[in-house]
Amino acid sequence: MARDEVVILGVGMHPWGKWGQNFVEYGVAAARAALADAGVAWTDIQFVSGACTMRCGYPGYVAGATFAQALGWNGARIASSYAACASGSMALEAARAQIRSGRCDVALVVGADTTPKGFLAPQAGERPNDPDWLRFRLLGATNPTYFALYARRRMDLYGTTERDIAEVRVKNAQHGFTNPYARYRQELTVDAVLASNMVADPLRLLEICATSDGGAAVVVASADYARKKGVTSGVKIAAVSTVTPSYPSDQIEMPDFATDSWAVVPRPGHAFRDSVARAAYEEAGLGPEDMSLAEVYDLSSAMELDWYEQLGLAEAGEGERLLHDGVTRLGGRCPVNTSGGLACFGEAVPAQALAQVCEVTWQLRGTAGPRQVKNAKTGITANQGLFGHGSSVILTR
């Protein structure tokens, strides 16, 4: 292992659901599971990197300190990262940077959330300068509104059908129904998906990611530390991409009212979501053809089709063919969302990007049980957080 390599020593999760407890409980449960998996004592952790939640009051804003205190102050340095849905990757990157700079040998990364029922709504109060408040006020634009705009454009441009979108959901149910950490563990039929209520045309209830409680944690270490623990082979971080868009971005994004203008400055060669994975591939020195599996952010089932193309697994407009050919199904060339994805989890915002890392780690170790990808060597995660947060992690073994 190279000197600046960062190794995943342990991963752990608290099951996703609607448990109604304090988010700290899920985070601590996940942290203890990851520490046990790594064989590292909490008191040996030198750096705690917390992924923040904005819905659980002050302790959520200082997640690193909150989890460190809950586990018992051990004097470790801390960081708290917020990048909306990409918070987990940002927290992982903060820990990786500490290790690579030589400031610490072993770090704990934790994210957890407790969510209210229904649409994610903006923070309360009159805030007419906050675009996230204004989009609800002036447009009634919820998160599914944006997912639906992407889905409908895809349908009108590429001929994607409602059935294609439902088939993504059915595939993810088939992947996730045996996952003990998933919240929705039920096999589905296309007819059942298409019979669920329309939320934001063309997207139906079963095709839109719910919000969940959950927690995920990762223990990362330097190669030296891993070697001293007797770990000589294992899962390594090959890349973490946390890129922002390049101006002008022509994709309408939550919570914006408009895109940038490309009237004066021409559009960049790559759209934002294409650039997220591209940066990860570049750092890892790998390409889409090297990926054994991918965990992508299926905020809607239709967005998974977009991700196939944005990850470079298919050309634009070819995502459906990939799905129908079984390429992205377990047993296919590059299974996507073997965990069941957001469809089976529902989103626990600061924990979700870390949950993706947990799944890829289990797959690369060969311990994913019934959803194991045969001989998985390299996996990629992809995710995007509100306000321009790209996120992609590549793991190898």
Place this chain on the structure above:
Amino acid sequence: MSTDKPKVPAVEGWFESNGPNPHLIGGQCEKCGTISFPREKSFCKNPSCDSTSFRAVPLSQRGTIWSYTNACYKPPAPYVASDPYVPFGIAAVELEKEGMVVMGQLAHGVRVEDVRVGMEVELVVETLFATEEKELLVWKWKPVAS
């Protein structure tokens, strides 16, 4: 649902509702010409421009639909929904001259079945919601009568 109550924009300075030509008000950088909506007043979005002066410019009243959807369920506060709730459409509209896509609700009564990607629409001003004292107005997109 027009009443005699005074009509005021639901947001200040984002659109012109008076007169025969309602339009959105964008910001244009005095230095590089970049356009923004809502109107940028502090920093130019162009990373190669450090300008801090902007003029208000009217945006095109017509554009083409980039995509569209609807809100089958009542959006949460701070949206003020009609009671009983009536679903409404939402469109993202591409303005050719400005080179940008701007969202807005679809005009009252326009259903998703009535629109397609690429269809020409024009800006109209309609009531968003009413309080005891006034009607709050907002911009919406309406298919151009063919």
